[in-house]
Amino acid sequence: MITPLIKKFEWFVHLSDEDRRLLRAMASGGVQHALPGEDIVREGDHPVFVYLVLDGWAHRYKVLEDGRRQIISFFLPGDLCDLNIFLLKEMDHSIGALTSLSYLRVTRQVMDTLVEFSPRIRSALWWDTLVSAAIQREWTVNLGQRSAIERVSHLICELFIRTRMVGLGDDQTFPFPVIQADLAEATGMTTVHVNRVLQELRSRNLILFRRKRLRILDVEGLTRLALFNDNYLHLGREGAHMDADDRSAVGTG
Amino acid sequence: MITPLIKKFEWFVHLSDEDRRLLRAMASGGVQHALPGEDIVREGDHPVFVYLVLDGWAHRYKVLEDGRRQIISFFLPGDLCDLNIFLLKEMDHSIGALTSLSYLRVTRQVMDTLVEFSPRIRSALWWDTLVSAAIQREWTVNLGQRSAIERVSHLICELFIRTRMVGLGDDQTFPFPVIQADLAEATGMTTVHVNRVLQELRSRNLILFRRKRLRILDVEGLTRLALFNDNYLHLGREGAHMDADDRSAVGTG
DNA sequence: CGCCGCTTTGATGGAGATCAACCTTCGTGG
DNA sequence: CCACGAAGGTTGATCTCCATCAAAGCGGCG
16 A cells, blocks of 8 residues: 555665554555545645655645746655654645545654654655655756756656656556646646647657556657756665665565 | 854744754864855765855755756755755755855764754754755745746845844845856846846835845835745744743744 | 956847637536 | 537747847956
């Protein structure tokens, strides 16, 4: 059930059986569900839980007074939002479901337990936080410096890798359950222009988009066009020195 | 010496004398200096220290293959970069001095000590991390949704508050040691256009810029123009419940 | 005094916004 | 099984904000 999270963590450190058992305790509160468009948290709410996406996609967003809306990040299965958010009085943004969604609401107590009893999980959570921050920084670069077509391509490259990190999708195709309006709000463009950019990417034989799945026809080409460098995703198994060496360890990834 | 950090933390929780003593231990490695334009850390480096800015401004930036450059964040006195960065193998961005700079390099061991011996400092560090993340998200919104003049205004509003948080500047005027090229790289604009936007802000009697200081003539007006909402800076003394109540507590801020 | 880094100005061009339709797809119910 | 409607995708015409290019001003410091 929480396998996406485990799959992601394994990119950092190999967990022990005990670690996995601990992580499964996150589900003790029961699985929650939301419909597309439904908000999980709203700006101004008092934060109580850490959220973990199990299935489906969610997004973080902010709305300006005059209605302009920006998607700040996407949450894929295995993504956690806002470790230690309890320290804040009010949410400064909202989180909503993009697709139909199942997720966990994890209490402070459960998070504390994870951190207390497993140094590996503690590190993996920090690593995840650092990677999330790096992604947000990369979005800053994306919006600040890249052209429309580069921006869309870059986002696609990122989501391709993040999708595979959590064990979804295959070599060339992966779930891409967002509509053009979502892409527009994430990249700071209009839907009209997103549409034209996607057509351009298709006509260059870089991508193919069918039935909520995206196929990258030319990873190399798309990467080059996007000026994409995956170093900010920190896939180097950086916690390998603290790997659990019990039989449950997975391959070298 | 580390007063800016302490001043900032006091926006979250009142520290005890013991807390301050602990924080001063961060300076045990000696004060470092850098000249304007000098890099402190480069993309690709293996991260070893947490950095704390004492005096002057620094910036985090990334450079694309073709030379385009984006400033990702500004570091003011009292700003920490990259708590727990040790978990990563390589830096995914660079940090450089904007002005002449003094700063501390804090080792993992010293950070661990802070966190171990003071729950207040532990929380304050997390709070600071959460606020930094919120700032990065707000930059995403800024670049994605706001027009050029709104973007520049918003950045000015933010830096005004952050400056006052660490005890610099007065009611209307604060140090603003960045050149127009820096503003351009932070807002994803050209220097030419930054220049014209600043002229517009001056002609509307919103700001005044002299000798590396900025005076906001009409805070209300600038805030409105920028669609600025300071909630993401979380100035609500959110850790007040864990205030140290010894005599060293400062006013209510 | 003169240079260098920074700011300012003007002219021109283009990426992407805006506005307004129209088309396609797909789920729903009659 | 088809009609219908709504959500999402596509198109074309026009406009505007900001980039680009090039040059000239300014001011602080050696």
